[in-house]
Amino acid sequence: MSEITRVLIEALPYIQKFKSKTIVIKYGGNAMIDKRLKSSFARDIVLMKSVGMNPIVVHGGGPQIGEMLDKIGKKSEFIHGMRVTDAETMAVVESALGDVVNKEIVELIQQHGGCAKGLVGKDSGLVSATKLNIGDDIDLGYVGEVDGVDTSVIDALEVGVIPVIAPIGVGKNGASYNINADLVAGAIAQALNAEKLILLTNTQGLLDAEGRLLTGLDANTVDKLIINGTIYGGMLPKIGCALTAVKHGVKAAHIIDGRVSHAVLLEVFTDDGVGTLITSNE
Numbered sequence: 456m457s458e459i460t461r462v463l464i465e466a467l468p469y470i471q472k473f474k475s476k477t478i479v480i481k482y483g484g485n486a487m488i489d490k491r492l493k494s495s496f497a498r499d500i501v502l503m504k505s506v507g508m509n510p511i512v513v514h515g516g517g518p519q520i521g522e523m524l525d526k527i528g529k530k531s532e533f534i535h536g537m538r539v540t541d542a543e544t545m546a547v548v549e550s551a552l553g554d555v556v557n558k559e560i561v562e563l564i565q566q567h568g569g570c571a572k573g574l575v576g577k578d579s580g581l582v583s584a585t586k587l588n589i590g591d592d593i594d595l596g597y598v599g600e601v602d603g604v605d606t607s608v609i610d611a612l613e614v615g616v617i618p619v620i621a622p623i624g625v626g627k628n629g630a631s632y633n634i635n636a637d638l639v640a641g642a643i644a645q646a647l648n649a650e651k652l653i654l655l656t657n658t659q660g661l662l663d664a665e666g667r668l669l670t671g672l673d674a675n676t677v678d679k680l681i682i683n684g685t686i687y688g689g690m691l692p693k694i695g696c697a698l699t700a701v702k703h704g705v706k707a708a709h710i711i712d713g714r715v716s717h718a719v720l721l722e723v724f725t726d727d728g729v730g731t732l733i734t735s736n737e
Contacts, residue, residue: 466724473723474507476650481640482560483515484657486713493563496655499719501569504617511609511647512564512571512619513640516556523551535589536689537598540633545597548633549575552621560619571617574608577625577632581608582639584624584632599624599632601639604646641696645703652700653722654693655713660731661686661694671732674701694733701735708733 480500486492503510520538521531524547532539540548557573564571576582584599601624609618622639624632637654644652661669661677664685672680677698680686686694697708711722711730722728 462725465726469724470506473650475509477509477511477644477647478503478651478653478723479511479513479640479644479647479649480653480655480719481513481515481637482655482713483517483636484655484713486655486718487515487556488518489714492713492716494567495716496713496719497560497563497567497569499717500564500617501567502720503723504569504615510617511643511649512560512617513622513636513643514552514556514560514619515622515636516552519556520548520551523547523555534593534595536692537587537589537595537635538633540596540598542597545631545633549623549631552623557619557621564617564619569617570615571619572612573619573621575621576623576634576639579608580605580625581620582622582624582634582642584626584634586626586632597630597632599626599634601634601642604642606643606646609643609647635692637693637696641700641705641708644700644705644708648704650706651723652697652705652708653719654697654708654710655718656693656710656730657712657714658690658710659712660710660729661690669731670728671734673734673736674698675736677733697733701733706734 486496500510524531553575561571561573583603585602587595587598587600622634622636624634626632659668663669700708709722709730709732711718715729718729722730
């Protein structure tokens with residue numbers, strides 16, 4: 456059997472199973488910087504749409520924001536891994552995410568034969584936000600958390616269109632808020648009752664104490680790994696996002712290695728995948 460035949464046969468049941476299903480993908484990390492990986496990601500998304508799935512892309516853009524701030528001579532400040540966002544920084548965030556990164560992703564998808572539509576979370580109230588408070592003495596400025604998702608904005612798009620969403624929310628006062636893209640992707644996945652939430656990272660996925668990849672876990676097991684300290688540090692926010700999603704109706708969450716070419720396709724369409732699959736306890 457030829458390699459291409461084997462791959463197609465392996466993919467077929469997944470194509471059939473996930474036809475018409477919504478899959479929310481958080482796009483970030485190396486996959487957004489490396490030219491080869493950017494191209495493979497766009498092709499993955501177009502193929503998913505072509506076989507009847509409904510991919511939705513939510514993107515980050517931290518490095519691009521940092522570059523734009525450097526150009527205007529403004530130093531980036533972080534507290535607990537979050538960018539302190541004053542009014543001037545927020546304007547740069549909106550420009551970097553909405554005007555540069557979002558448009559580049561839309562163009563990439565269209566170059567590979569797809570039809571994409573760029574959306575900024577604050578537009579038409581798609582993502583409503585409240586100011587994130589992490590302590591009485593700490594003010595992160597215009598950093599927010601998701602307060603709600605208006606799915607009608609996505610539902611109103613024409614059939615065949617792939618939404619590409621920048622993670623900027625709008626507060627009740629009309630102010631824009633910079634929100635962690637993982638959290639926006641998770642909230643959108645929950646609101647749409649998505650089949651899958653896929654988070655691209657710069658790591659293999661979840662690793663055990665010996666550094667071995669954990670490929671399949673349920674929510675209870677993940678909770679135990681957090682308690683015993685196996686999962687810690689920078690991976691905790693992503694895990695928290697994935698856990699919240701599967702506990703609120705999303706069928707499965709995947710934390711995958713975005714440094715691998717065609718990582719999304721390999722995770723969705725193959726038996727082995729390229730990361731960690733997290734499901735609910737049901």
